[in-house]
Structure formats: C-alpha cells, structure tokens
Amino acid sequence: MAFGKSKNNRLDNEINASSMADIAFLLLIFFLVTTTIEADKGIRVVLPPWSDEPPDILQFEKRNVYSVLINASNQLLVRSEPMSVEDLKDNAKEFIMNPGNRDDLAISPQEAIISLKNDRGTEYKTYIEVYDQLKAAYTELRDDRAMAKYGKEYAFCTFDQRRVIRDEIPLNFSEAEPTSFGKE
Numbered sequence: 391m392a393f394g395k396s397k398n399n400r401l402d403n404e405i406n407a408s409s410m411a412d413i414a415f416l417l418l419i420f421f422l423v424t425t426t427i428e429a430d431k432g433i434r435v436v437l438p439p440w441s442d443e444p445p446d447i448l449q450f451e452k453r454n455v456y457s458v459l460i461n462a463s464n465q466l467l468v469r470s471e472p473m474s475v476e477d478l479k480d481n482a483k484e485f486i487m488n489p490g491n492r493d494d495l496a497i498s499p500q501e502a503i504i505s506l507k508n509d510r511g512t513e514y515k516t517y518i519e520v521y522d523q524l525k526a527a528y529t530e531l532r533d534d535r536a537m538a539k540y541g542k543e544y545a546f547c548t549f550d551q552r553r554v555i556r557d558e559i560p561l562n563f564s565e566a567e568p569t570s571f572g573k574e
Contacts, residue, residue, distance in 0.1 A: 433518075433521065450503060451497070451501075453493065453494060453495065453496065453497065454496045454497060454501045454502055454503055455503050455505055456469060456482060456485045456486075456496070456502065456503065456504045456505065457469055457470075457505045457507070458478070458504065458505065458506045458507070458520060458524070459507050459508070460506075460507070460508040460509060460512045460516060460517060461509050461511075461512070462509040462510075462511030462512060463511075464512060464513050464516040466478065466520065468481065475516070475519050475520060475523060478520065478523040478524065478527075479523040479524070479526050479527045479530070480527075482504065482523070482524055482527035483527045483530060483531055486499050486502040486504075486527065486528075486531060486559070487499060487531060499531070499558065499559045499560070500557075500558075500560055501562075502562060503562045503563075503564055504524055504563050504564065505564045505565075505566065506520065506521065506524065506563070506564070506565050506566070507565070507566035507567075507568070507569070508520075508568050508569075509568060509569050509570075510568045510569065510570055512568070524563070528559065528561050529544070531559050532544040532555050532556070532559050533545075535555050535558060535559055536551070536552075536555050539551075539554075539555070
C-alpha cells in the first residue's frame, strides 16, 4: 500500500496566535510602568515661611518702588502710567539700573523693588506674560553684569560668582494680594 499525499492529509500552516494578546498586554504594562512623564512644575517662587505674627510695616522711598498694576481688562499701569507688555522689560531694566542717575528711578539695584499687583479678573495669560517680562529684566541685567565682570553669562558662572552678582543685582520682587474684580 502506498502512502500518497492527498489534499486532505496535508498539515495546515498556521501559527498559533492565542498568546499574542497576552504578550501585547504584558508589553503595554511594561511600558506604562517604566515610562516617566514630565510633570509641569509651574512658576518657581520661594514663599516666606508662615508666621502668626503681623508683618512689620516697612516704609520704602517711593522712587525705589516700581509698581505694576494689571486691571481686570488686562491693561498695565506702571508707576501710574499706561504701558504695553512689550515695553515692560526694557523699562524695568532702566528703572533698576538707573544709568543716568535720574531722581525718579531707583537709587541702586540693591534698593529697587518690583511690586506686582493684579485684579482677580486678570487673565492668567496676561499675568504670566507680565511676570515673565519682569523676571527677564533681572535675567538680562545679571547676564550683562556677569559678562562685564567674568566674561561669561550668569548661568555659566560658579556658585560664588553668582552670589556676587545676586548681591549686586538682588531680585526684590513683591506680589500684593489681588483686588476684587473691577475695583482697581
């Protein structure tokens, strides 16, 4: 008797895929567990420690205070004058450094105080734009000073060099409690 191959006796060429779903599920779990997602850290601001004692009322010389008010309509009022966000950084730099020794600008960078106050109706986008411009003014001033003193940007200075620059151009920033909507 001869064994002949008939169509019915052929082995089927199939791959058993029953465990493929298990493998895909295990890979999915593996990547979910091992992947890190960068969290938004927000604005880095160091707040003063909490105290139950009332704060000391300090009187500052008016010429040393650079007051920035943002109303509910997202308009800026800088030292009682309207200003655009685009002009804020350069104006703040001039106020802090006072290159012409003007009587209406800060006496020195150590005594210059930036005061930011907004309305509760102020858009968050506008607040961040203003905050960024004021911080950028300090960043540029510190970079300029580091370049003049050490020949490199502030970010590339050593810790001791940065401390010297921070002592020369300290970040004196004050944020007041927001006012009620439309009362500014």
